Amino acid sequence: MTIKLYCMGESGNAYKAALPMELAGLDWEPVFVDFFGGETRTEEFRKLNVMGEVPVLVDGDVTLTQSGVMQMYVTEKTGKFGGKTPEESREVMRWVFWDNHKLSSQAGMTRFLMNFLPEEKRPAEVISFMQGRLKAAYASLDAHLGGRDWIVGDAITNADMSCCSYLFYPEPFGFDRAAWPHIDRWLSNIENTPGWKHPYDLMPGNPSDRA
Numbered sequence: 001m002t003i004k005l006y007c008m009g010e011s012g013n014a015y016k017a018a019l020p021m022e023l024a025g026l027d028w029e030p031v032f033v034d035f036f037g038g039e040t041r042t043e044e045f046r047k048l049n050v051m052g053e054v055p056v057l058v059d060g061d062v063t064l065t066q067s068g069v070m071q072m073y074v075t076e077k078t079g080k081f082g083g084k085t086p087e088e089s090r091e092v093m094r095w096v097f098w099d100n101h102k103l104s105s106q107a108g109m110t111r112f113l114m115n116f117l118p119e120e121k122r123p124a125e126v127i128s129f130m131q132g133r134l135k136a137a138y139a140s141l142d143a144h145l146g147g148r149d150w151i152v153g154d155a156i157t158n159a160d161m162s163c164c165s166y167l168f169y170p171e172p173f174g175f176d177r178a179a180w181p182h183i184d185r186w187l188s189n190i191e192n193t194p195g196w197k198h199p200y201d202l203m204p205g206n207p208s209d210r211a
Contacts, residue, residue: 003028005047005070006056008205010116012108012165014055015199016067017024017074019161023079023195032204035039035114041074066112067165068096071158081158091152106130107166107209111173115207131174138180145182148199154191165189171207 003021005055007030021028031040033054033186040052049056051063057064057073075082083089110130112131113122144151151159166177167187177184190196200206 003059003062004035006031006044007203008033009200009203010205011054012104013067014203016162016165017055017057017070018202020071020074024074025079030203032038072109083152083157088153092157092159097152098163099162103163104165106134107173111171113170114173134174142180142182145186160190
């Protein structure tokens with residue numbers, strides 16, 4: 001049975017679920033959710049996810065929300081990306097939690113404020129504050145990646161696919177890949193992984209669709 005991922009290309013959180021399914025070779029398909037058209041606020045979508053968010057993964061009788069849970073599900077189905085030992089598995093989860101709290105949640109909001117709000121409604125002080133917090137997160141990640149090809153162990157894991165989720169997007173939000181050499185090298189490792197696709201190539205939905 002084909003797994004359905006309710007998603008949109010602009011969502012880094014949806015990318016966290018789509019990329020591991022793609023790299024694991026699972027039979028899945030994206031189902032476009034018109035977030036900017038208000039679909040996640042409809043009663044019908046709230047029946048699918050009471051939180052009113054993408055992504056949502058549906059695999060037969062299994063319905064999952066929250067990308068970290070979906071990554072765990074891919075690992076359960078395939079044995080991939082979760083770490084090779086109990087110690088590695090805990091370290092993978094540590095970085096997934098860190099990303100959700102310190103990196104992607106703040107990058108996603110900052111990117112939204114800078115690119116998807118009308119220019120006159122963009123809060124400059126909030127954006128500046130968030131960029132400062134993000135700079136600290138980039139520094140932590142860059143330092144950890146010094147001398148490492150991957151965040152945990154010797155192969156790509158859910159930690160990598162969580163932490164990279166917003167860093168491939170072209171819209172400006174204060175991340176300059178060239179300024180962080182270890183992150184830059186690591187992102188190249190991910191891009192060179194067989195089967196890798198950019199979020200706008202992996203899922204429907206692109207800012208150009210609304211231009």
